[in-house]
Amino acid sequence: xxxxxxxxxxxxxxxxxxxxxxxxxxxxxxxxxxxxxxxxxxxxxxxxxxxxxxxxxxxxxxxxxxxxxxxxxxxxxxxxxxxxxxxxxxxxxxxxxxxxxxxxxxxxxx
Numbered sequence: 001x002x003x004x005x006x007x008x009x010x011x012x013x014x015x016x017x018x019x020x021x022x023x024x025x026x027x028x029x030x031x032x033x034x035x036x037x038x039x040x041x042x043x044x045x046x047x048x049x050x051x052x053x054x055x056x057x058x059x060x061x062x063x064x065x066x067x068x069x070x071x072x073x074x075x076x077x078x079x080x081x082x083x084x085x086x087x088x089x090x091x092x093x094x095x096x097x098x099x100x101x102x103x104x105x106x107x108x109x110x
Contacts, residue, residue, distance in 0.1 A: 007082050012024045012027070015043075017024030017043065018040070018042065018043050021040045021041070021043070022040055024036045025040050041057075051066075052066065056072070056074055056077065057069070057070055057071075057072055057073060058070035058073070058077050058079070058082050059076065060082065060085060060086065060089075062089075071081060
């Protein structure tokens with residue numbers, strides 16, 4: 001995130017209802033790429049309990065499957081490792097897309 005990206009400061013109170021959580025997520029959604037999904041946990045914190053998000057933990061989920069599980073924070077996770085993983089994944093997706101375009105183009109020629 002670049003300096004100055006957060007032009008407005010929002011005060012989000014402790015969520016008392018699922019609606020509160022969804023509204024807070026809508027605020028966040030304005031600041032991230034549209035291709036990124038935001039998931040909102042239930043009020044019983046099912047995902048938080050299942051994925052051990054206390055005190056902090058970084059996960060990458062792709063197609064409903066955990067593909068990366070970082071160490072338990074704040075001392076045993078590595079934000080740079082997550083960034084490297086995401087960059088490698090993005091490169092892999094771009095290469096796959098390019099290969100599909102080449103294969104489609106070759107099929108059209110044949």
